[in-house]
Amino acid sequence: MVTRVDLNSDMGEGYGPWKMGDDAALLDVVTSANIACGFHAGDPDVMARTMRIAAERGVGIGAHPGFADTQGFGRRRIDLSHDELANLVAYQLGAAQAMARLVGAEVRHLKLHGALANMASEDAAMAEACYRAALRVDPEIIIVVLAATEMERVVRDLGCNWAGEIFADRAYNDDATLVDRRKPGAVIHDGEVAAERMLGMLAADAIITESGKHIPTRIDTICLHGDTPGAAKMARVIRERLIAGGITIERFATRNRL
Numbered sequence: 001m002v003t004r005v006d007l008n009s010d011m012g013e014g015y016g017p018w019k020m021g022d023d024a025a026l027l028d029v030v031t032s033a034n035i036a037c038g039f040h041a042g043d044p045d046v047m048a049r050t051m052r053i054a055a056e057r058g059v060g061i062g063a064h065p066g067f068a069d070t071q072g073f074g075r076r077r078i079d080l081s082h083d084e085l086a087n088l089v090a091y092q093l094g095a096a097q098a099m100a101r102l103v104g105a106e107v108r109h110l111k112l113h114g115a116l117a118n119m120a121s122e123d124a125a126m127a128e129a130c131y132r133a134a135l136r137v138d139p140e141i142i143i144v145v146l147a148a149t150e151m152e153r154v155v156r157d158l159g160c161n162w163a164g165e166i167f168a169d170r171a172y173n174d175d176a177t178l179v180d181r182r183k184p185g186a187v188i189h190d191g192e193v194a195a196e197r198m199l200g201m202l203a204a205d206a207i208i209t210e211s212g213k214h215i216p217t218r219i220d221t222i223c224l225h226g227d228t229p230g231a232a233k234m235a236r237v238i239r240e241r242l243i244a245g246g247i248t249i250e251r252f253a254t255r256n257r258l
Contacts, residue, residue: 002202006163006221006252007239008032008144010064010113012050013041013073013227023050025232029239031251032060032221034111034144037092040066040074047099055105060251062144065092066113073227074114075181085126086133088116093137108254109163110134111144121149121177128154135160142252148176148207148217163220163252166201168194168238169228172209176217179210189228191237198222198238199245220252 011027012035013020020041027033033054036042054061065088066074080088093110100107112120112130120127127150131143140161145151147164155162169188171179179186188194201207206214224235239249 002205002219003246004248004250005202005219005242006031006060007224007235007249008034008062008111008165008221009224009226009231009235010034010036010111011226012036012046012064014046015041015043015070016045021226022232023226024053026224026226026235027053027057027059029232029235030059030224031249032062032109034062034064034109034113035096036064036066036113037096039068039088039092040070040072040113044095044099047096048103051100051105052103055100055103060108061096061100061105062109062111062142063093063096063107064111064113065089066116069115072115074116077115077119082125082129085129089130090133090137093134093141097138107138107141109142109144109252111165117146117151118178121146121151124150124154127151128158131155131158131160142254144221146176146178147219148215152217161254164218165221165223166198166207166217166219167223167225168198169223169225169234172207172215174209174211174213174215176207176209176215185210187228189230189234191234192241194234195238195241198242199247202242202247
């Protein structure tokens with residue numbers, strides 16, 4: 001049974017005067033923040049502002065690179081070579097590191113966004129291209145992976161720092177990948193339902209799929225999406241239910257190479 005877990009959320013996804021999600025509210029709930037790096041969303045001002053607030057509240061800062069697809073919010077699949085993927089990830093990680101240093105903070109983890117993450121969860125060679133690039137930029141960075149997917153197999157082989165992630169508000173296929181957002185029931189909007197699912201998975205040390213299948217896995221962090229309506233309220237409900245269930249909420253370990 002998992003008794004300690006990190007809560008993370010994707011944020012910094014506004015652009016100029018356009019706001020996406022309530023980052024300030026979420027930063028009162030989560031322990032790690034995955035901040036968009038300007039490709040699928042975000043800009044330098046949004047990055048700096050979000051990182052500054054995260055640092056002030058003791059929230060761990062992560063780079064959240066995605067495809068260069070602002071219209072599709074990084075959720076459309078794009079076919080790139082492994083060299084292009086490596087450059088895409090390294091470029092965005094470098095931008096995140098620079099903005100973090102500007103506000104007196106540091107980037108401690110990296111988590112792929114949207115379609116880039118979904119594709120890498122299915123394709124080990126693609127995941128390896130992305131992660132090797134990130135590790136060349138920062139050999140000690142923590143790679144956040146979709147637990148029990150090809151991503152996890154890659155980081156175990158690489159022997160790097162990593163954290164296994166499950167999703168509070170997404171349904172699972174039997175191969176541990178996420179159900180396509182376009183399908184009914186793929187996204188969960190009820191905080192109580194999401195919290196009950198998370199308590200069940202933490203107790204089982206496993207992902208529980210839509211079919212009821214249990215996939216044993218290590219769980220280090222739970223993702224609470226910030227771009228859905230009512231996300232901040234839902235995140236608070238989940239945090240409160242986890243604490244009431246005896247779960248300690250804390251940032252994932254800096255070193256985790258097992």
